[in-house]
Amino acid sequence: MEEQELQNELASIRSIMERSSKFISLSGLSGILAGVYALIGAGLAFLIYENNSNLSNPSFFVALHNALYMLAELIIIAVVVLILSISTAVILSNRQAKKKGQSIWGTTSKALFFYMLIPLLTGGIISALFMYNGRPEYIIPSMLIFYGLSLVSASNFTFGEVKYLGLLEIVLGLIAACLPGYGLLFWALGFGVLHIIYGSLMYFKYDK
């Protein structure tokens, strides 16, 4: 066997070990776009919040009505950002998967999905409990913390860099929990800015 042939043999082993155990088709571009959606969402939420707090001396019922209305609007924004981000990630990763000869719904992406889902569902339930028990200031910190945990737990099944994104989200969430009242700012940092930075790094490293 020639040296080139041997090198090819080893390279193919390495590539198949990676492709069989990690979902390497996660699109960096979808990370950037998720960050952009989150920043737009945070901007809208900020405008809604400002509008509401500008009312001078509202009656109790008007204030209650407005607060409920605002809450509904914020939830709608969050859900729209979530749906847009997930569908962008699925569409763009599907394109990457075709390019790299990986299946979008195969062993690796199923594992990735499963390990992300456990912390995310836990976080969703605890956020709902915080809302129900009148502690809304802990909703954004727990969203950040549990999202970070889901990334750390899923990072074994995709690019290792995902772990560091997860750790940063957890740290941001913990800081946000210490600084009530700045939730929206941390939300924009965690889901907007961090995603854009991470997505750009991944885009230049792996998407091409």
Add this chain to the structure above:
Amino acid sequence: MKVPFDKLDKAFENRVRLQIMSVLAANERYDFNSLKDLLNITDGNLASHLKALEKEEYITVHKSFLGRKPNTNYEATEKGKKAFKEHLDALEQLIRQQKVK
């Protein structure tokens, strides 16, 4: 210096068998259909190579059912993992020797 070609495992001379072993070295278990998609080969081809590795006792088969569909999983044995590692070491050694030449 003697080139250790004889240390290369005969069972891994075939590329598909080496690829199957690589997948089972990196994953605890892998099922038939995922292997087929990953290696991009036909059912019959994959089945015959799996049989050969099974005969060498390099892999074990776990058969189960997912609903009504049969689901066959493969796992590398200790013997198989050892053979795979030795094969890789031999490949590495060959490369090193050719660099020296």
